[in-house]
Amino acid sequence: MIAAVAEIETLPDDETLLLRVATGDRESFRTLYERHRARVFHVAYRVTGNADDAEELTQETFLTLYREARSVEGRARFTTWLTSIVLNKSINLAKQRQGRSTLLKRFFGRPREAERPRQPDAAQGLLDRVAERYRAVLTLRYVMGYSHEEIAETLDCPVGTAKSKLFQAHQAVRRAIEGEGEDE
Amino acid sequence: MNCDACGERLIEWLDGVRAPEVEGHLAGCGSCRGLFETARSTAETLRSAPVPEPRGRWEDVLRRMDRPRRRWWPAAAAAAAVAAAGLLAIPRRDEAPPKRLRIEVVEAGDRIEPGKADAVMDSLEDGTVADLGGPR
Numbered sequence: 001m002i003a004a005v006a007e008i009e010t011l012p013d014d015e016t017l018l019l020r021v022a023t024g025d026r027e028s029f030r031t032l033y034e035r036h037r038a039r040v041f042h043v044a045y046r047v048t049g050n051a052d053d054a055e056e057l058t059q060e061t062f063l064t065l066y067r068e069a070r071s072v073e074g075r076a077r078f079t080t081w082l083t084s085i086v087l088n089k090s091i092n093l094a095k096q097r098q099g100r101s102t103l104l105k106r107f108f109g110r111p112r113e114a115e116r117p118r119q120p121d122a123a124q125g126l127l128d129r130v131a132e133r134y135r136a137v138l139t140l141r142y143v144m145g146y147s148h149e150e151i152a153e154t155l156d157c158p159v160g161t162a163k164s165k166l167f168q169a170h171q172a173v174r175r176a177i178e179g180e181g182e183d184e
Numbered sequence: 185m186n187c188d189a190c191g192e193r194l195i196e197w198l199d200g201v202r203a204p205e206v207e208g209h210l211a212g213c214g215s216c217r218g219l220f221e222t223a224r225s226t227a228e229t230l231r232s233a234p235v236p237e238p239r240g241r242w243e244d245v246l247r248r249m250d251r252p253r254r255r256w257w258p259a260a261a262a263a264a265a266v267a268a269a270g271l272l273a274i275p276r277r278d279e280a281p282p283k284r285l286r287i288e289v290v291e292a293g294d295r296i297e298p299g300k301a302d303a304v305m306d307s308l309e310d311g312t313v314a315d316l317g318g319p320r
Binding site: 026030033041046055059063123139142163170171 | 226235242
């Protein structure tokens with residue numbers, strides 16, 4: 001037991017691993033992947049609402065991490081930097097999917113089978129009712145449990161702006177529930 | 185306190201800060217109360233969201249790392265070259281026909297004799313000069 005604790009304590013932190021990844025160390029990269037893949041996947045899943053998309057985005061996020069490891073030293077905390085990558089990728093993909101779905105709906109009257117959401121849980125059912133940017137900030141705050149400061153760092157904005165975005169997201173949920181739809 | 189000022193306190197209210205003026209406004213304002221209650225319910229639902237298990241494996245990432253990256257610029261350069269060639273091949277609308285040919289047509293038209301029109305047209309199409317008759 002004592003040996004196990006000692007072993008955990010000697011594991012290098014994310015920033016140290018990132019420095020090693022920047023030199024091409026794949027074992028450090030693997031450690032970062034195993035340590036953070038569930039978190040990255042969860043963000044992608046909540047923003048896109050699709051597990052297959054989230055898997056793909058998780059891989060892409062870590063590939064971006066590997067390729068850009070050298071350029072991020074000291075710029076931001078590792079977790080917020082990693083989250084910002086997956087968040088941007090997820091928002092972009094969700095927008096593409098939404099645009100395609102709207103087109104299909106216009107031409108065929110209803111989404112194709114593959115475009116329909118799959119049995120979302122209550123949280124996803126709620127997130128799916130608002131635009132991607134609102135999903136993103138709601139996910140960071142309540143699903144991932146980020147502080148306002150961490151949200152601000154992830155979104156690269158002042159803390160006050162982050163709180164304002166969160167307020168707007170709550171307003172969007174309220175409008176959606178009231179059936180007024182959300183403004184874009 | 186009005187609704188705007190109350191709304192500005194929503195985030196801190198969700199964080200557990202209870203101010204008497206906010207509580208007082210909520211007690212008398214159904215619209216703000218609806219927003220605050222929906223926000224509280226949203227936060228609770230999202231906080232209890234189940235955590236999905238990713239299926240992806242390290243080997244999948246490793247495979248993609250070792251795959252040569254597709255570069256976009258050769259394809260873009262090829263597409264630009266094809267587009268440029270296509271533009272050059274399309275004659276411009278204001279491009280005049282060769283001057284010499286136009287002069288010949290006009291001169292030929294002047295000298296066409298009755299019954300020789302078909303021969304004139306054939307000669308223009310195949311590039312030969314027909315015997316158009318008439319004075320030269």
